[in-house]
Amino acid sequence: MDHAKQVKGERPAIDRRAFLYNACIWSAGAVMAGFATRLSGDECGFSSPGFTRPVLPNACIQATTETERTLALLVETVVPGPETDPDGAPGGVESCALNLLADDYYPFRAYAEGLASIINVQAQGDFGKPFADLAYKQRLGVLVAAQESLPILRMVYRAIRSAFYGGAYNGVGLTYLGYPGPNLGYRHIPEASFRRAVCKELTTTGWMS
Amino acid sequence: MEAFDVVIVGSGFGGSIPALRLAGQGRRVLVLEQGERLTTKDFPQDWGFRAQTRLFNAYTSKDYRVFMRYGKGLGGGSLIYAAAMLRSPSEAFEFRDKTGYRVWPTSVTRQVLDPYYAKVEAMMHISRASWADVPKAGGCFAMLLDKMGLTCDRTMYPIVDCLQCGFCMTGCPFGKKKHLGHNYIPQAETLGAEFRTGCKVHHLEKDGEGYAVHYADVHNVAQSVRSDLLILAASALESPAIFLRSKPYLSGLHPQVGKNFNQNGDVALVFLLPEGFPKAYGYLGRNNAGVITYAFWDEHRITIHAGAGPPALFAALDVVREGGRKPDVPLGLEFKHFLKQNYPDRLISSLAIGLVDGDGEVSVNSQGLVEFDVPMNETLKAYIDRVAGVGRRIAQETGAELLRTSDESFEHGDAHPLATVRMGDDADRAPCDPNGEIRSHRNIFVTDGACIPGGTGVNPAHTIAANAERIAEWITQNR
Structure with missing residues (x-):
């Protein structure tokens, strides 16, 4: 029996586990992958403390097909960019969230048509129009309604959010939030700690008996 | 076939600690680790x-509701733990589940574990x-309690x-946070233990008096x-999976392997200061922001750690406001502006940990890959409500606001899977005896989170490590 193949071997073409393994993220740590073919850790400076990941808008995939345009609108709705945000701040599209389609760690490409189709069906049912013809608030309503019937969509939304708020492909979202990213440590800056007891303690050891 | 005195699967706390102790006895020890040998520059x-x-x-439950992960790389979970190393409160060892069963063996108590801690x-x-050393986020959390x-x-x-x-x-x-690559592993290697990385165990098989x-x-x-x-x-997710893949080759495997999955009562609480x-x-x-409160332990058997958070945290949690306040969905402009307005100054995360029944199950699919399920039953619902009640009390009494962290209620699960090959006194309910030996197969021991039989009330790493020291000592003296 070739258990080596079973254990470490080929990734199934479309597999829920592979999808989730790669697409969902945990609270304090996990975010979406770097876009390895275009933005390796070394190239973006993230592998060395003290560097800031550069913004590389040119690395973003541009939507060219109908399906991709629908997904770009999905991204724009989950994290609105300058077209929707009155502040003109960047959003999911500018964070290259559409690069999920090209990331070989994710089956988004394989799911793309199905995903676009689900959203369009929901849009037609709710408003009688395709998703692309809806206003922002209508699109948001469609996404909220769609996840009620298909819980896995929450993972898709998380993946898109992670591109922006987690800085998966570039730093526009991190910059927007004021997150400095890699650093050499904050130990010596005043903001690092109150440097005094701020609460009474129950134990003298740090743990209960 | 290559032969060793001892083969250990996994190099986290449960693996590296016995590796050192058994190598110290002069036994020929091999440790198989699926991840890589990483150094500080690899982080x-x-x-x-x-x-x-x-x-x-990382894995999600079958219904996509619970997210779980386990560490890999030489040193296992110690590479990525937030490094809170706390002894479990005595009461954790006395916990009884809804059937009245005491999940920890009577011979394993806090007092017994203290020397191993x-x-x-x-x-x-x-x-x-x-x-x-307590960062501002932890200080703010402590101020709320104060x-x-x-x-x-x-x-x-x-x-x-x-x-x-x-x-x-x-x-x-x-290199400031100590992991097993700083202590147990190099010492074990000095004593002759061999650590092989990139090795993913598929199954075990009876081989004469031993095992292949x-x-x-x-x-x-x-x-x-x-x-x-x-x-x-190999972790509470992978250890049972290895056993389950071995079913055709290990006759009479204990039927409770994979069951009793416990997520240590982890519930994510996020506060708006x-x-x-x-x-x-x-x-x-x-990342574990320096402080823990035991103030709710006596009444609720819950502790709460303050946590710091990168923005990714708020991408991963479905953080929303309750009571009709916006954002009520973690999508769109209102959510974006809410984060912009409140991160990093007013949003703090925390992790509640407590004692709850382990009603989940780890299984393997047709491809032999790990699956798990944590049913949202009445027990778990009641537990999460209890935690949320504590969170709301903190918010109400301090003027803070508790945010919901998942679509249903509060995110639970995450990083502390336990009990899937648990030890215990009852041979029918616990696959392992109190010494960590699986009852159905002599000389197979389980020493990681899988054998910890229930919640630890705090981060479980220290208890997993101490228990591994205890079992390793027993093996050195008895086998």
């Missing part, structure tokens, strides 16, 4: 998933954080001269080794 300050796939495997503390240089007239304690860590960079859980890039371990090596080539004594320490409160600077400092 990028990057929350991106691709960087982290070297550090852990001390051993680990000495090995890993564990000490209490000073108040200067405002309530409650207590909040500084936590114990194996961290020396922390630079407060905020990347403990992606592997400390400055079949694995895929770093080149993805099938290999086999044998030993008379076998220790499984009151207006005018000091700034939290959420991304500064150690």
